[in-house]
Amino acid sequence: MSIPPLLPKGLVMPIKALLMAFTVAVIWGVNMLTVKGAVGEIPPFILTAMRFAAVAILLIPFTQVPRGRIGKLALISVTFGGLHFGVLFYALSMIDAGPVAVIILLGVPFSSMLATYFFNDRLGWKRLSGMALAFIGVTIMFWDPTMTELQLPLLLVVFASFMWAVANVMIKKLGDIDTFQLNGWMALMAAPQLLVLSLIFEPHAFQAIAEASWVAWANLTFTVVMSSIVAYGFWYHLLKTQDVNVVVPWMLLAPVVSVIGSLVVFDEQFSLLKIIGSIVVLCGVAVIMLRKPVQRKAQGMD
Secondary structure, eight states: OOOOOSSOTTSOOOHHHHHHHHHHHHHHHHHHHHHHHHHTTSOHHHHHHHHHHHHHHHHGGGSOOOTTOHHHHHHHIIIIIIIIIIHHHHHHTTSOHHHHHHHGGGHHHHHHHHHHHHSOEEOOHHHHHHHHHHHHHHHHHHHSGGGGGGHHHHHHHHHHHHHHHHHHHHHHHHOSOOHHHHHHHHHHHHHHHHHHHHHHHOTTHHHHHHHOOHHHHHHHHHIIIIIIIIIHHHHHHHHHHSOHHHHGGGGGHHHHHHHHHHHHHSOOOOOHHHHHHHHHHHHHHHHHHHSOOEEOOOOSOO
16 A cells, blocks of 8 residues: 655655755855844945955856846846845844844745736736735734834835845846856946945944954855855756745745744844734745746737
8 A cells, every 4th residue: 555645746856955945945044143143243235245245256266257148147236236135234234133034035925026027927816815915914013013113124124025026037037047157247246336335334344344253254154155155056956957836935944044043042032913924924925935827828028
């Protein structure tokens, strides 16, 4: 007598792929904590500039010049580099890591919204319900009394999540490109942008760098090597070799790791409204991720 599989066919991956997906989720979850720790000592814009500069130095020697794509990569460096990571790191300098890790998941419903226009994806009622749940959950978190004076950084996180969705659309329209080439050249063009912002808004940035502890440098090293190179390398490999609808839900583990870590490492307080809002957001995003988009017939797509 055969034993039925625990998961339906199509919702499983090889052990190697499962371990890679789990590793990515844990790295991204821990990364939120390392960034929070780093911005406590190094101003956010110069920290982001240093991150991208280090990524470029490590990757570009192993890549070719992306001929014919420099212009598009420059635009991606603005949306993904400055307007996503720069704004996200700035928000993290003002707000706890736990709520940020949950709110940044709004990038998923934002991506679904953009996909309806750029890729002819049709939103069924289940995905629309998931999108509604995600936004309701974030609204509940905004109502928390401890968030009253943090509306600006919260809105900045929402903005950063939207820029993540925009950047993903731009990357998808870029076509097939080597992961190192994409990350390396995007980082090379993003670093100067963040440096300019730092020179304008962070007059004591270089003094802070000189006085930073080894812990801040360790946090920066983690986000450069483990998050930017290892995790993204694994992630793009999984997206190319496995069913996207099996890979993407692993993203939901990252905020769980971040929230638990923020409670342990930073002793952050998670109130009832934050917990309820976080659960609603996770449920909404899960619904979106587990529903395969239905594509309309192509109608003059670029």
